[in-house]
Each structure stands twice: as C-alpha cells, then as structure tokens.
Amino acid sequence: MDLFQLETFLAVAEERSFSRAAARLHRTQPAVSQVIAKLEAELGETLLDRSSRDGTLTDAGGVLREYAEKMLNLRSDAASALVDLRSLHTGRLNLAANEYTCLYLLPVLDAFRREHPRVKVAVQRALASRIADEVLQHSVELGVVSFRPDDPQVRSMLVYRDELVCIVSPGHALAKEGKASIQRLGREIFVAHNVASPLRQKVIGAFKRHKTPLQMEVELPSLEAIKRFVQRGNGVALVPRLTVEVELESGELVAIAVPELQVERKLRLVYRRQAALSHAARAFLQVVEKHAEEHGDPFCFIAERA
C-alpha cells in the first residue's frame, strides 16, 4: 500500500471511472487498471464494483478511501510544513549565552524578531565554559562566547569587539580626571565578579606585571550588583563596556581610561556546522552579519573560519 497507489485509487473513486482518473493523472487507462489491480491483490479485497459500471466503491473501498484521504492530506500538510519552515513562518531558535554576552544578543534578537516574527526564540543562560558543549550536544544551536573554543567540531564567528572599561561613580575622585595609571588604581578598592573567568585572570595578570597590589576585597555575583555597588561610590570595577554603555551615556557611571589595562574582548557566535543548522539559525547568522555591517565599529564583523 503506497501513496502512489492510494492516489490512483482516490482519483478513480472521485472520478467514478478508470478512464477519467487516468486522464486526470496524465496516465493511460491500463496503467490505472494495473495499479488498482495490484492494490486489490495486495489487500486481498475488491475495492471497486466493476459490475455497476458507475465506479461505486465496495465496502472495503469505502473504508480504504477514508484512510487514503487522510494520508494524502497529511502528505500535503507535511510539504507545506516544510515550506513554512524554509520561509521561516515557523521554527524555533535555541541560543545560549552567559550574563554578559547575553547583552550583545539583545539588539540582534530585536532585528531578527522584526524580520521573522513567527520564529520562536529561546535564549538559555549558561556558563561560558559549558556553551561549546551545549552546542555539541544539540541543547542549543548557537552560543555566544568571549573566546575561541578549542573543539574543532565547533565553528565560531567573530561578531563583536568589546573592551574592558574601568568604572567609577560620578562622585569618585577619579571621575574628574577621566584617566588613571594602574598604580593609581591599585590604591582603590576593586569590586570583582565572583566567577572564575578568563577575564579575571587577565586583570590579575596585568596588575602583577606592573607589580601593583590588587585590593580585591569585594566580590559580587552579578554585573548588575557590581554596577550598583560602584555607583554608590564604592571603589572601582573593570567590566565589559557592553554592560555599562547605558550608564556611561546617562552619566550614572564614569569610565576611567587606564593605558596599562587595555583588554579587548572578542565575542563569537559558536555553532556546529553551517549545514547542520536549522533554517532559523542560518537566518540568525545572516541577521548578525547584516547587523554588524550596518553598525560598523565596534560591531566590527570579521568572518573567521567560515
């Protein structure tokens, strides 16, 4: 029992004639006869009442007709579901990002949603160290990380350049100056993020190189908490510029240039392989490219390892 046979059978049942069905199917009458005969032989049932000459179905034919209609409907449903998927009228996009890189996603997601409003988007918060694994295990399709993953199965694409920026409250002694040496910073209380990250190591390394003591006596669990703490006039913090853009703009926080501490952060989209991605994910990559092109620096899009 095949869809091809059922299609032929339904045509005969609807046209109430072998010859007319053949015409409709752009085949000859014997072809139709043979298909029906084979189907009947396979099922062990007569499907059409030849004696009546009016193409009436037998009881078995009537039963089969219902199922045949359902199956053929499902086939066209499936076809249009695939078209929907391709044209992004449906679909789902699973992303992973950590607290900080998540911020990068927001404007891109905005653009993506505008272009493909029917595609569901889910951003899952994850530790940066685990994102590559999640991509590999199909938990998510795309992830945002701030370092190049070493697993060769994971492709990545540079999507954003960020930098660490030293922030103080507007009322802070350093705020007026607008810059400070690393030695000067050493006299301040450092507010740190209490997650082990490559960022943290870089900062500690820089201080060590300049033989400057680092007073890291306050550790807070979220960037939001760090910002609020600094804003109240408590010490200084080194955070990705992306996370404080709004506050720097509004003057709630002030950035201090520290020549010895120019730490660049490269954000990358990581994914399995272009071909293995869903239509939604591929479309997302396109939006990212367009977004990068439109915004230029610091949204400097550089394709690496395409």
Added chain:
Amino acid sequence: MDLFQLETFLAVAEERSFSRAAARLHRTQPAVSQVIAKLEAELGETLLDRSSRDGTLTDAGGVLREYAEKMLNLRSDAASALVDLRSLHTGRLNLAANEYTCLYLLPVLDAFRREHPRVKVAVQRALASRIADEVLQHSVELGVVSFRPDDPQVRSMLVYRDELVCIVSPGHALAKEGKASIQRLGREIFVAHNVASPLRQKVIGAFKRHKTPLQMEVELPSLEAIKRFVQRGNGVALVPRLTVEVELESGELVAIAVPELQVERKLRLVYRRQAALSHAARAFLQVVEKHAEEHGDPFCFIAERA
C-alpha cells in the same frame, strides 16, 4: 514523497544510523542512503545531520518525522480496518423488505446477529415493487421480495416457500369444519389488503375462474389490522401463512383449507452480484443458506441462478 521513502526515513531516524536502519529493513546501506538522498533532493531539504555522526535530525527532518509517523500509523490502521471488515468485526448491512416479507427476515437476522454481533443491521421498509430498484441504486444491498425480478442485473435466490392461508376467527361457522369450497367462501365477507399486489390479482383470478362472486367490501391498510378484524369474527381473509403462524399456533385464528385456492408464495433474496456485495451481505447470504438447511421445509432453500 512516498510511504516507502518515509518508512526508510523513519527507520534511520529511529535507529540513528543508516547502516542499522538498512539492517532493520533487510536492505543494504547504500540502498538506504539512496532513498534518503532522493527524498532530500525531492523536498529540497537536508533531513539528517551527517556531520554529527549520531543520526540527529535537522529541523526539517524533525518536522517530517511527525508527519511520517502519522502517515505510517494510518497505513497500518487502514490495513487492520480492512481485516476487521473481512472478519466482520465491523461493517453494515442494509436490507429492504415490505411489511410481509419482513417477517421472514426476523429469525434469519436473529441468527446473523448471533454470529456477527459487531455488524450493524438496518432493515428498510419498502414497497415490493421498488425493492429491485433500491438494490440497483445501492440504497440497500439485499432485498426480500415474493417474485422473481425481471431486471437481469438483479440476481435472486429462493429462500422460502410460503402459501396463502384462509383465516377465520375461532368462533366462526367455518372454524369447526376446517375446510371450505371456494363457493362457500364466496358467501363470506372478504377482508382485503388495500395495496395492489400480485397476490391480490391471483386471488381475484381464482374466484373468477370458479365463477364465484367475491365480496371484497372491507379493505384495510396493514396485515396486523386485517388479522385483528378477522379475529373479531368479521369475515375471512387470505393471508400469507408466515404472517399468522403465531396466531394459528395459539388458536387466536383458525386456518380453513380451500382446495381451489392453493397459492404458493416464493420469497427471494435479491441482490446485485455476489462479487459486488459487502462482506456483511455475503455473510448474510451464508447465514440464510445455513438457516434454510437447518429448518428444511418450509424453509426449503433452493439455489436458483447462482
């Protein structure tokens, strides 16, 4: 997109491997590869992520899988529905009979229902003259009539011999005698059925042949009414024995033998063609045969024009 392709696709999706799917389908691995490749080409979509080597589906593959499962389930549902039909676990039997011949059907229907309790039965009351047409137009599959239809498309089978019997009430003058000549009957009031039927013509003809006047002054619309009327002591009536068997047994009515009025009634099942009948109808014919064999005369089954 064919069920065969979908079956292959589902096997691969479930086994998460082309090779294992091939083994399950008793085919070789290249065969599976080719089927999938062709399906993908036809749909213009990659269905399986080859890079992952763990047989994961792409988004299109995931969408297709759902539809494929539904379709294949429908196919097996259809197959078992046909088996149900064949084994008479389902089905429907439409019959037609008139007021009188309906009585013949009752014990047969009883036997049929005992054998095939899941088959629905509907007896439609119809005028004898229209039953052959209804059979031809597929309104019903089987009909019971008391004459051989002349339409060559309608097959018939003799299933029962009945006779006309003259009935009077137990208190009637003729009841004691148990028999009467046609001339004697001529002196009685005849209660007739007010439907034009071949039966009626036969009776009138017999009286004419014996040059006996026929006092047909009461016409009633149903056999039930005629029986009740005669039972009250009003005249006599000629009715099929089948319709008064119960009353003759219980003594509510008395049969009078009339040598000149021996009218035999042959009941026939009419139908289109054996091959065009539903499983239920064919089973019904078998039950009729068995019933006739078991009960012998007057259930004398004679196959005519098989």
Added chain:
DNA sequence: CTTACAGCATAAGTGTACGTTATGCTTAGG
C-alpha cells in the same frame, strides 16, 4: 603522526516493476 576502522556516499551492473501501445472482453444502447 600515522594507521585502522567505522560510517556514509558514489559508481556500475542487474532485475523488477511500472508505463506505454495494441487488443480483447463485457455490457449498455440504438
């Protein structure tokens, strides 16, 4: 790093099966 193996793709050859044209059979209508 090299090798071996696992797994899918590709190629070439073969058989089945479906399509075609030609024709026969059955039934309805003139």
Added chain:
DNA sequence: CCTAAGCATAACGTACACTTATGCTGTAAG
C-alpha cells in the same frame, strides 16, 4: 444484432531501486 464505451489483458520498453564494489571522511587507537 450491432456498435460503442469502458475495463482487462498482453507484449514490450524503460526507468528506478536494489545489489556489490569502492571511495571518502572523520575518529579513535597505536
């Protein structure tokens, strides 16, 4: 009784799908 319509059957060619054989790629082991 003859003709026409409609389905079945026959004969034949082609195309598709299965097979075996082999290539390619990525992964794991030596």
